[in-house]
Amino acid sequence: MTDPDTLDGHTIEELSDYLDAGREPRDESIENSPGCQIALESLARLRASTWAVLEAEAQATPADDAWLGRVMAGIAREAHAGRDIPIAAPDERVTLAVTEGSVRGLVRAAGDGVGGALVGSCTLLGDVTVAGEPVDVQVTVSVAFGENLREVAQQIRERIAATLALHTELEVRDIHVTVSDVHPVAKPAGGGV
């Protein structure tokens, strides 16, 4: 039985430590797991963009520590393969699909970094296993302080729509972007600004 709290047997904390160690020594059970790979990519983006800021903020205000934990848990939860989303096949003996986890990874990648945004969660609402069924995408994001929230939300919506159109055949009815948090702007390495 699959453990919902782990990705192919690895917790998000283990994956975070593995990333810290420069992915050395190489762990085949992580490198050969698509779910772990999706989570590692999300964690790497998280750190590259806002990790230092969020970590400092979390230390300053304990309430934010819980939010960070939720983001990390969301990454782990959403990287699971989930449902199979059908792709039109050339004949009836062929079945093609993209996993829900891979699509959530795409959505997260599309949203991360837009206006310093960080995707907190991504949910595909509707029966994605049936071709042609309308699907809504629900995303929560944290946006960098000072950004125009409406513009950032619109940019994220457009990027998600473009990536879903390229990589899936989902009938996307609506993309809901909710700004659930605002975080400080990351200072460039070396300080100054």
Next chain:
Amino acid sequence: MTNDELELSRQLTSLVRSLPGVHDVYTTGGLVAAATMAVTNLFDDEARVAVEGGRVSASIAVAAGFSAPDTLRATSAAIAAHLATAGRTDEIAVTASRIE
């Protein structure tokens, strides 16, 4: 898998890995399947495409810059062509488990 299926799996894994747009091929069935295969001495890292009971299953990562649907269709077409040379008409399932 029989020995013939294992050899076919190796051929198909190599074929799928070489296709444009395919970044990686994963063990079908995830790590539970891989662990089971390891215990039963059936695990072969070069045989990741499952061939069993008239069905061929592949799980792939789609490379950046490639469309997932196009890559999936090209992969299934390449598998079908390879099977045809052996006179086989297995069902084919290809899943994109990760998209870069």
